[in-house]
Amino acid sequence: MLTKSMFAIALATALLGLCVPAGAKDFLYVPGVNYLSIVDCDTDTVVKTVEYNDYVIGCSPSFDGKYFYINGWRNVYVVDTRTDTIVDTLTFWSDLSRVNVVCSPAPSVDGNSLYMIWSVVKKKLNVPRLTVPPWQFVIYDLKKKEVTKSFDVPWNTTAIIPIEKDPEHVILMSQDILKFNVKTGKYTKIKGQLHPEEGQPMLNNLIIWVNWAPTSDSGIFPSPAYGSDGSLTYILIDRKTGNLKTVTGEDVNVYYSLICSPDGKYVYGCMDEVYKVDLATGKTVAKALAPRGTTYAEALTSDGKKLYTGPSGNDIMVWDTATLKYIGFIPLKHDGIVMSRISK
Amino acid sequence: MKRNRLKGVNRKAKRLEEREVFGMGLDQIDVIWDQPVGCTSIFDTGWETNPRPATPMGNCAPSARDFTSCAGPCWWPAQTPDSMTNFYGFQNQCLAIERDWRNLNFAIKIK
Numbered sequence: 001m002l003t004k005s006m007f008a009i010a011l012a013t014a015l016l017g018l019c020v021p022a023g024a025k026d027f028l029y030v031p032g033v034n035y036l037s038i039v040d041c042d043t044d045t046v047v048k049t050v051e052y053n054d055y056v057i058g059c060s061p062s063f064d065g066k067y068f069y070i071n072g073w074r075n076v077y078v079v080d081t082r083t084d085t086i087v088d089t090l091t092f093w094s095d096l097s098r099v100n101v102v103c104s105p106a107p108s109v110d111g112n113s114l115y116m117i118w119s120v121v122k123k124k125l126n127v128p129r130l131t132v133p134p135w136q137f138v139i140y141d142l143k144k145k146e147v148t149k150s151f152d153v154p155w156n157t158t159a160i161i162p163i164e165k166d167p168e169h170v171i172l173m174s175q176d177i178l179k180f181n182v183k184t185g186k187y188t189k190i191k192g193q194l195h196p197e198e199g200q201p202m203l204n205n206l207i208i209w210v211n212w213a214p215t216s217d218s219g220i221f222p223s224p225a226y227g228s229d230g231s232l233t234y235i236l237i238d239r240k241t242g243n244l245k246t247v248t249g250e251d252v253n254v255y256y257s258l259i260c261s262p263d264g265k266y267v268y269g270c271m272d273e274v275y276k277v278d279l280a281t282g283k284t285v286a287k288a289l290a291p292r293g294t295t296y297a298e299a300l301t302s303d304g305k306k307l308y309t310g311p312s313g314n315d316i317m318v319w320d321t322a323t324l325k326y327i328g329f330i331p332l333k334h335d336g337i338v339m340s341r342i343s344k
Numbered sequence: 345m346k347r348n349r350l351k352g353v354n355r356k357a358k359r360l361e362e363r364e365v366f367g368m369g370l371d372q373i374d375v376i377w378d379q380p381v382g383c384t385s386i387f388d389t390g391w392e393t394n395p396r397p398a399t400p401m402g403n404c405a406p407s408a409r410d411f412t413s414c415a416g417p418c419w420w421p422a423q424t425p426d427s428m429t430n431f432y433g434f435q436n437q438c439l440a441i442e443r444d445w446r447n448l449n450f451a452i453k454i455k
Contacts, residue, residue: 033412033435033438033439033440034435034436034439035439053433053436054435055412055415055427055433055434055435057416073416073427073428073432074432098429100428293409294409294410295409296413312409312410312413313408313409313440313441313442314439314440314442314443332440333439333440334439334440335409335412335413335435335439335440335441337412337413
C-alpha cells in the first residue's frame with residue numbers, strides 16, 4: 001500500500017515537473033513595432049529589448065519553449081529564448097512574388113517545421129497584371145530552410161492550431177473550422193461559421209490571437225464566436241486531441257481574444273474590458289474596465305494567478321485573476337498586437 | 345440548359361484562364377473576392393462596435409490604440425497606411441501611436 005502511494009507521489013511529481021520546469025521563471029515575450037520586449041513576470045518590468053525593423057502581426061513559441069517565432073507581413077524572425085537573440089530571419093517577399101504571412105506561424109509538434117498561411121500575389125515582369133492564387137497553407141522545413149509543401153486553403157484562414165496527439169492534422173480557423181491533413185492537404189469541416197449547420201446561426205469570429213504557453217497551459221484554445229441571432233458561443237478546441245466543444249455565453253461580452261485558466265475552469269476575455277467567465281455555466285463571474293484602453297492578447301503566469309492583457313498601445317495591463325482587480329501596467333517603448341508567456 | 349465553360353486547349357489560352365487582376369476596378373469581381381478583404385469569418389468588419397450604456401461608449405477606446413493594427417488587410421485602409429504594400433515600413437515614423445502620432449502627419453512611402 002505504502003509502495004503504491006509512493007509510486008503515485010513520484011508519478012505526480014514527475015508530471016508536475018513536465019508542466020513547470022524546476023526553478024523556471026515566467027517571462028512575457030511581447031513583439032511589437034521594431035522591438036521585442038521581454039518582461040520578467042516576477043517584477044513586471046521589461047528586462048530586455050531585441051531590435052529589428054518590422055511591424056509584427058503574429059507570434060508563437062515552439063512546443064519546447066526554446067524558440068519564439070515572430071512575423072511581420074513579409075518576414076519571420078526566429079528568436080532563441082536561451083540567449084534572447086534573433087538567430088534567423090526568413091524572408092518570403094520579392095517584388096515578383098509578393099508573399100504576405102497572414103497569421104501567426106505555428107510550429108509543428110516535433111519542432112522541425114513551421115506552418116504558415118500565405119496570401120500570395122504574383123506579378124509578371126513588365127506585364128501590368130497580377131495573379132492571385134488562393135491562400136496557401138505552407139509547410140516550411142526549419143532544417144532545410146525551404147518550403148517543402150503548400151496547399152490551397154479557403155480565404156480568411158487566420159489561425160493554425162497544431163494537434164499534439166495527432167501531428168498529421170491541424171485545426172484551421174477559417175470561414176469555417178476545419179480539420180486539415182498536413183500530408184495530403186485534405187480537410188473536413190468540424191464546425192460551420194460562414195456555412196453553419198442546419199438550424200444554427202452564422203458565426204462571426206475574429207480569429208487572430210492564439211494565446212497559449214508551452215508549459216502550464218490549459219491545453220484549450222478558446223475563441224469567441226458571435227451569432228447572427230445575437231448570441232455568444234465560446235468555441236473550445238482541445239489542443240491535444242483536436243476535439244471541439246462549445247459553451248453558450250449567458251452574457252454577450254465583447255472580446256478580441258480569450259485565454260483559459262490552467263485548470264480549464266474559467267476563460268478570461270479582453271477588449272475594452274476584461275471578463276472572467278465560468279465555463280461550466282457560461283456566466284460572467286467578474287469584469288472590469290481596462291483603464292489603459294483596448295487590448296488584444298492575453299497571457300497568464302504559470303500558477304494562473306496573474307493575467308496580462310495587451311498590448312495594443314504601448315503597455316500591458318496586469319490583473320489579479322481571483323478578483324480581476326487591476327494591479328497596474330507595464331510600459332513598453334512600442335505598440336504591438338500579440339504576446340506569449342514562456343517559462344525558462 | 346446548362347452552359348459549359350470554354351476551356352483553353354493551348355498554353356496561351358490556358359494563361360487567359362488564370363484569375364488575373366488588372367487593376368482595382370469594381371467591375372472585376374475577382375479583385376473583390378481574391379483580395380484579403382477582412383479578418384473575420386463573415387467579413388463583417390467593425391463587428392466589435394459595442395453599444396455600451398456607459399463610458400466608453402461606442403467602439404474601442406481610445407481608438408488610437410487600434411491605429412497600427414488596422415494598417416493591415418482590412419478594417420479602415422483609407423484612414424490608415426496600408427503596411428502590407430503601399431506604406432511598408434511606415435511604423436518607423438512612430439513606434440507608439442499615442443505618443444508619436446505627430447510624426448505621422450503624412451505617411452512616407454518607402455520603396
